[in-house]
Amino acid sequence: xxxxxxxxxxxxxxxxxxxxxxxxxxxxxxxxxxxxxxxxxxxxxxxxxxxxxxxxxxxxxxxxxxxxxxxxxxxxxx
Amino acid sequence: xxxxxxxxxxxxxxxxxxxxxxxxxxxxxxxxxxxxxxxxxxxxxxxxxxxxxxxxxxxxxxxxxxxxxxxxxxxxxxxxxxxxxxxxxxxxxxxxxxxxxxxxxxxxxxxxxxxxxxxxxxxxxxxxxxxxxxxxxxxxxxxxxxxxxxxxxxxxxxxxxxxxxxxxxxxxxxxxxx
Numbered sequence: 001x002x003x004x005x006x007x008x009x010x011x012x013x014x015x016x017x018x019x020x021x022x023x024x025x026x027x028x029x030x031x032x033x034x035x036x037x038x039x040x041x042x043x044x045x046x047x048x049x050x051x052x053x054x055x056x057x058x059x060x061x062x063x064x065x066x067x068x069x070x071x072x073x074x075x076x077x078x
Numbered sequence: 079x080x081x082x083x084x085x086x087x088x089x090x091x092x093x094x095x096x097x098x099x100x101x102x103x104x105x106x107x108x109x110x111x112x113x114x115x116x117x118x119x120x121x122x123x124x125x126x127x128x129x130x131x132x133x134x135x136x137x138x139x140x141x142x143x144x145x146x147x148x149x150x151x152x153x154x155x156x157x158x159x160x161x162x163x164x165x166x167x168x169x170x171x172x173x174x175x176x177x178x179x180x181x182x183x184x185x186x187x188x189x190x191x192x193x194x195x196x197x198x199x200x201x202x203x204x205x206x207x208x209x210x211x212x213x214x215x216x217x218x219x220x221x222x223x224x225x226x227x228x229x230x231x232x233x234x235x236x237x238x239x240x241x242x243x244x245x246x247x248x249x250x251x252x253x254x255x256x
Contacts, residue, residue: 004115011118018125025132032139038235039254044140051136058129065122072115 003075007068014061021054028054156181156242156249162189167205169194172240172251178202179240181249184223185210191240191251192226198233212237 032047152173162168167182170191178194182205192212194202201216211229212221219231226237239255 002111004111008111008114008118011115011122015118015122015125018122018129022125022129022132025129025136029132029136029139032136036139036143039238041143044143048133048136048140051133055126055129055133058126062122062126065119069119 003072007072010068011065014065018058018061021058025051025054151253152251154251156251159189159244159247159249162249165207165210170251179251180205180212181240181242182212182223188224189242189244189249190223190226191242192221192237193240195237196233197228197235197237198231203237 028047028051032044035041035043035047154170154172156170156172157168162181162183164183164187165185167180170179170181171177172179179191180194180203181189181191183189192203196203196214196216196219198214198217198219201214203212203214203219203221205211205223206213211223212226213219214221214231214233217232219233220229221227221233221237222229226239228234228236240251241253241255243250243252
């Protein structure tokens with residue numbers, strides 16, 4: 001299998017992980033808005049922190065994708 | 079009948095227009111494998127951007143609590159307490175002229191006040207003296223008179239409760255309960 005073929009499979013798996021975390025973030029935002037309107041402020045900051053942690057996971061995965069892409073480009077140019 | 083311009087170039091030898099083999103590969107030089115690779119990579123980038131926006135929105139909600147009207151602690155005179163009979167109610171505006179509220183004296187003699195805006199679709203709620211409950215006439219939403227909690231109908235959130243204070247037989251609205 002070529003490097004790009006491997007990359008396609010790898011990116012599909014990463015895409016599933018990223019999509020799952022984005023769905024979790026959407027749920028957190030919905031929960032936060034509900035809490036804000038209900039006047040229950042104690043859960044807002046923990047929800048925002050959890051959302052930031054999920055963003056950090058996504059950013060790490062994106063960094064990996066960029067790194068892999070650089071390797072794939074180098075392989076193609078060889 | 080075949081066009082004479084292309085008659086000299088048999089199709090099996092290449093493109094009937096330019097005569098070259100695999101000319102479509104020159105026009106579209108990206109293979110399917112490369113196309114899938116790029117589309118998935120771009121989708122990961124797009125979703126990560128969406129993830130960043132969602133995190134920002136979550137922090138905005140966390141800091142937005144200070145802008146919510148319920149934190150108002152403005153003190154406003156509502157009128158003499160004796161004007162509010164048992165089982166009676168009065169309407170007032172708090173904290174601004176655009177915010178209708180309702181003050182109720184329950185059969186037990188307790189004074190309570192809530193926002194008059196239904197948490198379902200913003201109709202004005204009214205006090206049902208016979209049933210001793212707050213009712214939204216639009217969709218038959220019912221709220222508990224002592225706590226403002228929804229007890230029937232479509233509303234899922236309680237009515238925001240106004241803090242009341244009695245000073246020298248005068249009623250004052252002093253803020254919102256969390």
